[in-house]
Amino acid sequence: MKLIDIKQIRGTITLKSGLHIGAGDMEMKIGGTDNPVIKHPHTQQPFIPGSSLKGKVRALLEMKSGLMAKTGGNPLKPTDLKDASEKERAEGEKILRLFGSGGAEDEAREVLGPTRVSFADAFLNPEWKMLADENQWPLTEVKSENSINRIKGTAEHPRFTERVPSETVFDFSVTLKRMEGDEGLEDFLLSGLKLLQLDALGGNGSRGYGKVAFQFQDEATQRRFDEIIPL
Numbered sequence: 001m002k003l004i005d006i007k008q009i010r011g012t013i014t015l016k017s018g019l020h021i022g023a024g025d026m027e028m029k030i031g032g033t034d035n036p037v038i039k040h041p042h043t044q045q046p047f048i049p050g051s052s053l054k055g056k057v058r059a060l061l062e063m064k065s066g067l068m069a070k071t072g073g074n075p076l077k078p079t080d081l082k083d084a085s086e087k088e089r090a091e092g093e094k095i096l097r098l099f100g101s102g103g104a105e106d107e108a109r110e111v112l113g114p115t116r117v118s119f120a121d122a123f124l125n126p127e128w129k130m131l132a133d134e135n136q137w138p139l140t141e142v143k144s145e146n147s148i149n150r151i152k153g154t155a156e157h158p159r160f161t162e163r164v165p166s167e168t169v170f171d172f173s174v175t176l177k178r179m180e181g182d183e184g185l186e187d188f189l190l191s192g193l194k195l196l197q198l199d200a201l202g203g204n205g206s207r208g209y210g211k212v213a214f215q216f217q218d219e220a221t222q223r224r225f226d227e228i229i230p231l
Contacts (some may be wrong), residue, residue, distance in 0.1 A: 001180060003178070009218070010172065012171055013212050014168075018141065019209060023038040040123070047124070047170070053119045056201055058192070060196060062231065069081075082191075094184070098116050098118060118176075120172070122173075123171060124171075140162050141164075144158055145160070193225065195231075
């Protein structure tokens with residue numbers, strides 16, 4: 001199995017609604033929020049972890065393939081393809097080539113090869129950050145969440161969630177390895193990113209959080225992305 005090319009896919013992610021990707025804090029600070037967003041430990045600026053992007057794109061592609069029902073919600077493994085249809089197997093192998101086969105048996109790893117795609121953490125776009133500094137825009141906001149008592153019509157159990165505001169811009173970078181015999185993996189990856197743009201990133205997507213828009217540096221890649229109808 002021979003490496004032919006390594007391609008960098010770069011661009012920006014613009015938030016179209018508030019984004020919450022949790023920090024996983026184990027303690028509640030006095031005066032703090034219930035659900036803080038993840039921030040860089042040195043700059044305290046919010047960022048989008050590459051693992052969040054990769055995990056959501058993979059999950060959406062597995063959902064689209066129809067294989068998620070066979071995995072019980074766990075990441076797809078080569079053994080899950082044993083009883084799959086021809087179409088499911090073709091899509092499943094693309095997913096495993098792109099995102100990796102985890103603890104697969106040696107024989108499966110030899111056939112599928114190494115993980116092809118790598119998602120870097122997405123940090124604030126420098127030009128947008130400069131504009132935010134000039135206008136004194138906050139980098140995060142706190143939104144109150146609560147439940148409504150259907151009989152009384154009153155709000156109950158308030159919870160305060162930190163999120164990154166709409167129209168914040170991040171730079172993203174995805175690295176794609178191309179091996180001998182790989183066909184259509186880049187378009188498959190772009191279809192996963194399109195699914196993400198149609199769905200949501202991070203938490204509380206059903207409440208309208210996490211809507212994003214991708215803009216690619218390469219015009220040809222942007223045209224291909226715009227033309228994709230993933231479903």
